Amino acid sequence: MAEDHPFDAWCVPAFLSTGDGPPAPASGTVRTTAPVRTVESDRTGMSARAHPTDPPPPTLRYPELSTEQVELLGAELRRARERALLPRPAADLARVLGGVGARFLDPADPLRRRALELLPPTAGVSPSMAKAILDGMAADWTPGRLLELLERELADPTVLDRFVPDGSGRSVRALGAPLQVHLTAGTVPGVSVTSLVRALLVKGAVLLKPGRGDVALPVLFLGALAEADLEVARAAAVTYWPGGDDPAENAALTMADLVVVYGGDATVGSVRARIAPTTPLVAYHHRISLGVVGRGALGADLERTAGAAARAVALFDQRGCVSPHQIYVEEGGDGAPREFAGALGAALEVLEGELPPGAVEGDEAAARQQLRGTAELRTAAGEDVVLLGGAADGWTVMLDPDPAFEPSCLNRFVRVCPVPDAEDVPGLLAPLGRHLQSVAVAGLGLRTAAVAEALARVGALRVTSFEGQPFPPPWWHHDGSGPLRALMRWVDLELPGQEGRERDP
């Protein structure tokens, strides 16, 4: 059995740290140390590793911060923002952050190697999946992409630096919330880094608590940022703690000028209840995504479409908010929905080898038993349900004549539902309400615009291709809003003649 190498799930450049010791506040204030706690990896056997020889998830170590220490940290983060973020042009910050981000794409860089070593055990994904996720995420962390994000979202990114006339007689200034607290879900690795980068781009100091499955990348990123530009890095802190209604987390939520939370509806509700009415909350709650395949994609394009859909299902082991649970397939085309289901299964079978599934939680496996067994019984009852599956449980395609939406148990379990017409689909999605997010469509031809409009009206936030579904562009309207704008406020200067003049920062 491999030795358990604990992972230090924190990086707090604002504090001096002595090698592996716990963080201590900067000199000039009272010296205190935070006791280091550990979170044991799951050894009870309810979760199965992808392969028996995979190492178990490592023990995580993290500092147990008192409320005073959280507040102290908050004050340090604010000071660092004043010193290092506010005076810097946003474009400059994009270059610095992008420089670190790009390292994760460089095969020769030890940072990338370390990330690929840590991702499988900490995130419960296979090594190939870790590589696919890292490549997909880090592609948007480069200087070019971050500059483009600034430009696409803000037309003139210098609004983050100074007042800029907007042509209506007023000038406008954008200010990122000064001290932000981000709580991420840990379900998809890399989301934390994107969140951290967004905050720093809008010149917000940020305390980020990653979810358990996403501790590696933000710690590595911030550590590398501290090497590249310590002053900027001091405006950020990453530390794990077990989330919940406890004094330290509540202290963080209280001191924040803005809170970002990724998580289930219950988590979002809990956070909402613990922040002041005046504190903005950016809540990335539970989301469901889907696919629609029109007749046009069931002829010559069937296999290609099925391949793209399979990849969308398999990536993140289907745990992303963008991952499709269910794919509606139009009847009456050159190929039948049954054929599409078969092609989807064949593609998932190939991906099981190329992008092996990661660890499956016991609860997820239990849910899968329920879905599979119920499907078998429905077939036994004479329903037209067909269950296709990988021999090693790596994937399941369920052809289901009942088009009503039902959430998947994830881990590459996808329902294929025949519909007479793609235009019927938006009506079927109304019960999803505010949980609907991305809908991938294919083969709708000239009907695409009308279907997209109908989908938008029932709450879809993104209509895309199967190829594009897994990795939205950095400037996507994340859950309906610009990702940078969600973290900023606008200030208007309405006095003519006082518009921003060129000034040295």
Add this chain to the structure above:
Amino acid sequence: MEGSPGGAESFDALARELGAVFARGVDAALPEERFEELALRAFGHQFASNPTYRRFAEGRGRTPDRVGGWRDVPAVPTDAFKRLKLVSGEPEEVERVFRTSGTTAGPGRRGVHHVRRVALYHASLLPNFRAHLVPEGGRLPFLSLVPRPERLPDSSLSEMVGVAMAELGAPGSGWFVDPDRGIDEGGLWRGLRERTDADEPVLVVSTAFALVHWMDTMDREGWRIVLPPGSRIMETGGFKGRSRTLPREELYGAVADRMGVPAGRIVNEYGMTELLSQFYEPVLREGRGNPGEPDEALPDLASRRHVPPPWVRTRVLDPHTLEELSPGGEGILCHFDLANLGSVSAILTADRGVASPDGFQVLGRTPGAEPRGCSLAMDELLGGANG
């Protein structure tokens, strides 16, 4: 019955025999060979008279002539009850239909259990209830925070409390919650005070959910009482679907504080609509529930377990492989319930648990943990909370 292979025995004959088994009560274990024999006969009957189940079993290669023992009998997932009618018999033979508590909003599917013989349900629930909640015998006033069966005719829990109250309830028993109007707060408070003034110990029957609400009410109204010694509480649920809104320790602490009933006299019941038998914690039964008996000897909450009645066997299975785990392993609970003769006896739940020498511990979801993925589990999407 069409296509019934091998001349399966009649439902009535088996039901009669099972009734006798239930009547023996829960104190004496059912020897393994006897359980095995009855289990295989139940499976044989269900295979013969439940075409859907038969085809399911055939699909798995688990037919009566091929299964080695009750452990090989294919188990039906509880979710299947939301989609299918699972009756071992003709539709006109169904006497009663129980449904899982549904959601009022949204398109949630409710699990449906078609019960062929309600008398069999009564016969199995009563000895179990009595042994665990009124072990000293006799009757005592029931104060119920479960709606009366007339108001919720498709609730197996209401049916159960109704039957128990008729057999074991003393004057002063009452129903204090209505599905539409909520808790009859004044009525319950009055009932508790009257029984306390008369020094009569009571049994309060409640869902965990209602008990939490009742604690809030007592708090809000500034009500406090010390119920007579020997008073006890049955609370049910809190494991499935959403995690408890209040951890058990806190709830039991509040109950001890506001009603004077110690944790050692609070019995949790674990049951489900899909299963006609129930599982109780034997805390009262082991302490005999006698007034004046010291409670310190009673086990703390973390080491409590639920005990099946003699006519049920519960296994803990690996959720990935469905193989039975060695003791101490954490897995999913799979029950074989002879009382389910009229539907399907072998039931696979998604409930997490650990085997103990004479029963099992039910574990909820890891506190604070949510399903991985930005996506939703069925329960959460549909806002459902069973039991």
